[in-house]
Amino acid sequence: NAGVMQNPRHLVRRRGQEARLRCSPMKGHSHVYWYRQLPEEGLKFMVYLQKENIIDESGMPKERFSAEFPKEGPSILRIQQVVRGDSAAYFCASSPSGARGYTFGSGTRLTVV
Amino acid sequence: GQQLNQSPQSMFIQEGEDVSMNCTSSSIFNTWLWYKQDPGEGPVLLIALYKAGELTSNGRLTAQFGITRKDSFLNISASIPSDVGIYFCAGTPYNNNDMRFGAGTRLTVKP
Numbered sequence: 726n727a728g729v730m731q732n733p734r735h736l737v738r739r740r741g742q743e744a745r746l747r748c749s750p751m752k753g754h755s756h757v758y759w760y761r762q763l764p765e766e767g768l769k770f771m772v773y774l775q776k777e778n779i780i781d782e783s784g785m786p787k788e789r790f791s792a793e794f795p796k797e798g799p800s801i802l803r804i805q806q807v808v809r810g811d812s813a814a815y816f817c818a819s820s821p822s823g824a825r826g827y828t829f830g831s832g833t834r835l836t837v838v
Numbered sequence: 839g840q841q842l843n844q845s846p847q848s849m850f851i852q853e854g855e856d857v858s859m860n861c862t863s864s865s866i867f868n869t870w871l872w873y874k875q876d877p878g879e880g881p882v883l884l885i886a887l888y889k890a891g892e893l894t895s896n897g898r899l900t901a902q903f904g905i906t907r908k909d910s911f912l913n914i915s916a917s918i919p920s921d922v923g924i925y926f927c928a929g930t931p932y933n934n935n936d937m938r939f940g941a942g943t944r945l946t947v948k949p
Contacts, residue, residue, distance in 0.1 A: 832880050
C-alpha cells in the first residue's frame with residue numbers, strides 16, 4: 726500500500742519558467758491538500774481539493790498559482806513564471822475524509838535560479 | 839483562517855530529560871494531531887486526538903486534547919538523540935475539514 730507519492734523530489738527552474746508538481750494520493754483517498762514550507766518555517770496551507778473540485782484555495786496566491794485534481798491521475802500544483810521567492814518545499818497530504826488518515830508525501834523541493 | 843499558536847519555538851535539552859510543548863487556538867477545533875518532521879522529509883503523524891479530554895500515548899509520547907477544545911499538549915519522556923526534529927501541532931477547525939498547522943517546535947537533544 727504505497728503512501729502519498731510526490732514527484733519530482735527536487736525541481737530546479739529558471740526565473741520565468743513553469744513548475745509542475747505532482748501528487749498521487751494514497752489509494753482510497755479523495756481529499757488532497759497542498760502546503761508550502763519555507764526554510765526554517767512551518768507549513769502554510771495553500772489549497773484543499775477533492776476529486777475535480779477545489780474546496781478551499783484561500784492560502785494560494787491569486788496569480789501564477791493553480792491546482793487541480795482530475796478524475797483520473799495525480800493532483801497537480803502549477804506555478805507559472807516562477808520567481809526566486811517561490812523556492813520552497815511543497816508538501817502534499819491526502820486523506821479519505823477530513824483529518825482521519827491524513828498522510829503526507831515526502832515533498833518537492835523547488836529551487837528557482 | 840484560524841491560527842494555531844505553538845510554543846516553545848525551540849528547545850535545547852539534555853538526553854534523558856522530559857519535554858513538553860503545546861498548541862492553542864482562539865477557536866474550537868474538532869481534531870488535534872501531532873507530527874514530527876525530520877530534515878528533508880515530510881511530516882509523520884505521531885498521535886491523533888479526536889475527542890475533548892482524550893489522553894493518548896504512543897511509546898514515550900503522550901498527548902492530550904484540551905477540555906475547552908482550544909488547546910493540546912505533547913509530552914516526550916526520557917528524550918533520546920533520535921527525538922531531534924521539528925514537531926508540529928495541527929488541527930481541523932470546527933466548521934471545516936482544512937488542516938491548520940502550528941509554526942513548529944524545533945527540538946535539539948544533547949547526548
